[in-house]
Amino acid sequence: MHATLPLMRQSEFPAIQRQRLETLQVNLGYKCNQTCVHCHVNAGPTRSEMMSLETVNDVLAFTQASRIAKLDLTGGAPELNPHFRHLVRAARGHGVPVMDRCNLTILEQPGQEDLAQFLAGQQVEVVASLPCYLEENVDRQRGKGVFDASIRALRTLNRLGYGQPGSELELSLVYNPQGPVLPPAQDQLKTDYRAHLGERYDIVFNELYVLTNMPIQRFGSMLISTGQFVHYMDLLKNAYQSANLGNVMCRSLLSVDWRGYVYDCDFNQMLGLPLAYQGRAKTHLRELIGRDLTNNPIVVADHCYGCTAGQGSSCGGALAT
Ligand code: SF4
Ligand code: SF4
Numbered sequence: 001m002h003a004t005l006p007l008m009r010q011s012e013f014p015a016i017q018r019q020r021l022e023t024l025q026v027n028l029g030y031k032c033n034q035t036c037v038h039c040h041v042n043a044g045p046t047r048s049e050m051m052s053l054e055t056v057n058d059v060l061a062f063t064q065a066s067r068i069a070k071l072d073l074t075g076g077a078p079e080l081n082p083h084f085r086h087l088v089r090a091a092r093g094h095g096v097p098v099m100d101r102c103n104l105t106i107l108e109q110p111g112q113e114d115l116a117q118f119l120a121g122q123q124v125e126v127v128a129s130l131p132c133y134l135e136e137n138v139d140r141q142r143g144k145g146v147f148d149a150s151i152r153a154l155r156t157l158n159r160l161g162y163g164q165p166g167s168e169l170e171l172s173l174v175y176n177p178q179g180p181v182l183p184p185a186q187d188q189l190k191t192d193y194r195a196h197l198g199e200r201y202d203i204v205f206n207e208l209y210v211l212t213n214m215p216i217q218r219f220g221s222m223l224i225s226t227g228q229f230v231h232y233m234d235l236l237k238n239a240y241q242s243a244n245l246g247n248v249m250c251r252s253l254l255s256v257d258w259r260g261y262v263y264d265c266d267f268n269q270m271l272g273l274p275l276a277y278q279g280r281a282k283t284h285l286r287e288l289i290g291r292d293l294t295n296n297p298i299v300v301a302d303h304c305y306g307c308t309a310g311q312g313s314s315c316g317g318a319l320a321t
Pocket of ligand 1: 032034035036038039040041042044075076077103129
């Protein structure tokens with residue numbers, strides 16, 4: 001795979017600082033039952049990196065000490081970590097809202113048959129990838145049969161109350177473009193998703209988060225091999241909107257890798273750009289218990305233009321809605 005960081009390190013992206021920490025995003029490991037073309041984690045079934053129980057307990061200690069407003073669980077497929085349910089139960093037991101970034105097809109994997117019921121029982125918010133409402137596009141990006149399995153999973157979640165009007169069980173979908181283009185307007189696309197999934201499959205959901213593809217890992221490598229990397233970076237830079245700078249997710253989110261080391265965001269984690277803290281080469285979450293990161297400088301490079309282009313992009317969708 002081609003490395004993109006050497007092409008992005010020299011950057012004129014503005015200097016930014018952290019604000020109050022609200023969300024702890026935890027990468028529980030790189031193992032996944034899928035191998036999507038656009039995966040910025042390079043996850044897949046053969047990856048063996050997995051957060052240990054000791055580090056999971058560090059996450060819980062930090063979450064309580066820092067009064068984290070939301071625990072955001074990601075991977076790979078976070079549910080494949082054997083300590084996933086312990087982490088969810090303990091966090092919910094302390095009243096911390098938990099979000100599971102779910103690829104939907106995991107609900108049909110052997111051993112995960114009761115996963116949907118577990119998530120509903122713990123009132124976990126589900127954020128599910130569905131990069132298009134058309135079967136052909138989803139299967140091209142995420143693998144053959146993924147669209148049908150995703151629809152079955154969404155129906156299961158709906159049956160449990162997820163996404164239903166008046167229900168407290170939140171279900172949101174995530175869209176990203178098929179290629180090196182900016183995503184369409186989030187509000188309009190949400191209307192289209194609602195109409196298509198509702199009329200055709202009787203599926204309901206709460207929000208649609210529209211994400212810009214990041215020029216890193218598998219997607220970045222594809223851009224380099226197909227000679228589109230420079231063009232895509234120009235597209236992101238030319239669409240820069242300074243109004244998005246105040247809302248980029250790294251201001252209020254901290255990302256933790258499977259070993260417990262911390263980064264300003266998931267993308268920096270994947271690029272190997274650790275949090276810049278007191279001159280340390282790397283900082284472990286354990287060392288930050290009881291510390292305040294407000295005003296700490298954020299590590300930026302050219303990939304950050306992916307967060308500020310057009311309507312903006314974050315783990316919670318567009319920034320400028
Ligand atoms: S489901 Fe998510 S983590 Fe798994 S390969 Fe696809 S994009 Fe990567
Ligand atoms: S990639 Fe986005 S979220 Fe990450 S440091 Fe850059 S601006 Fe912040």
